Amino acid sequence: MTEAQLSTMDGSRGEITVYRWPNPDATHRVLLVHGYGEHLGRYDHVAAALHANGAEIIGPDHLGHGRSAGERVLVHSFDDVLADLRAVADRAGADLPVVLVGHSMGGMIAARYAQLHGAGLTSVVLSGPVLGSWAPIALADGEIPDEPLDVSTLSRDPAVGERYAADPLIWHGPFKRETLRALGRCLDEINAGPRLTPPTLWLHGEDDHLVPIGPSRAGIDRIRGDRFEQIAYPGARHEIFNETNNAAVLADVTTFVTRTLGG
Template sequence: TPIILPTNSAGAGAKLHWHAWLPSETPRAVVLLIHGYAEHLRRYDHVAAVLNAKGLAVYALDHWGHGKSSGTPGFVPAFSAFTDGVEALLAQVKARHPGLPLILIGHSMGGLISATHLLSHQAEYAGAILSGPAIKPAEEPSRLMIFISRLLSRLLPKMGVLGLDANGVSRDPKVVSDYLADPLVYTGKISARLAKEMFEAMHRVQAEARTIRVPMLILHGAEDSLAAPEGSQYLYDHLGSPDKQIKIYPHLFHEIFNEPEREAVLADVTGWIDAHLPKAANP
């Protein structure tokens, strides 16, 4: 049954596809996995398998306009359509697994969505992990570019204004070729509206980072050309959390879960989760 966004949402009536990966035993905690721009949840099957092996249930959804969900690819009416989806997924998870600790993992734009979500829902989570979060753009836009983006967002909201280079996804050529061949991956341009909404969400997270106090692990590839590593450093420096950690991986590109070193990255993820779950949730 899809998640249907409520009437008070910017994406009202949209049907959002979601999926659960469950471990063979009773789960000790639940991970909400928030995917990035232009991709879809099934690109995280291998991540979910690693988490399942550690006794963790994993839930994810395709954002508005992504994957198998309804909406227009490359566009969003308002950034809140994304965070409304996460809130709806959270409600599903809490109903299915009452009382279990929750961990939030967000990649790229999903890291920005996750950080925005935490501004109002951090009390729900035992911890959060952000992978290559889009806290700052790869190139800071000029004031003129921001003005033009806002103007186009009003006049031509679906006009494509920004393309991304798929070669920046991973140093593994098979990952890049699979990405380009995947029919559920959107390879068109980011619309004027989505660009404006993302810039505004970035500025909000930067301005309000001090209010986020949930334990957080921030991971980023040093050679990420799609989301600035400086954004992760800025978030780490300004987080209000007394329990925070950042790791910048030398040489890695944007999708650190899809780099040749993915096993080591995922070991860092599971090790951090183990250290941040209540003792009762650890084997």
């Protein structure tokens, strides 16, 4: 697989960086959505697994994240993020079936995107998604601690946390109050929104302390459609794509995608 090709485009609130892992023999396109404070450059191995399964992969660094413009991790409204994601998808074209894959906050974004644009999606994969409710949102109305993330909560593989802590493109500071409020509004919209119409796979680590499985399960149960599958991984922490069993997780993803494509 070739390395990601980076380009830029005008987003809702400034220039955003777009990643594309091309595949001249692609049978489908994956729209990949990263989580809070991180960037899509951390997903090369995910893209490699999807690419080997016949995908071209595209996705942006969200505004205020990674290589994209904007104050770090400041999101006034996730409508802006959703509009940017739709613009990236539109620029890629309508020549291939589209699969949506989102992790963590990216899973929340993907769920809302699927509610709004589900007719254009072949299937949806939600990895450790922020759904239902999320405890940090309550910090928006009080004191927001400036404490670094406990990187041991990411994965049982300590190297994952070490790389995370050393990555200059990752935000290592406190939450922004406006972003937490925007997260809360987006969850309210998802909870009140329609059920998901595309086939959907929900994946979660049972030992996820950053986005606990209970609230996420309650959230997905509220919006899941008739074509729904779920897998919980015993002992796995938050970043299941970076867990010690990540090969099995990615195999579960590609098996689901192939099945929903009719392969």
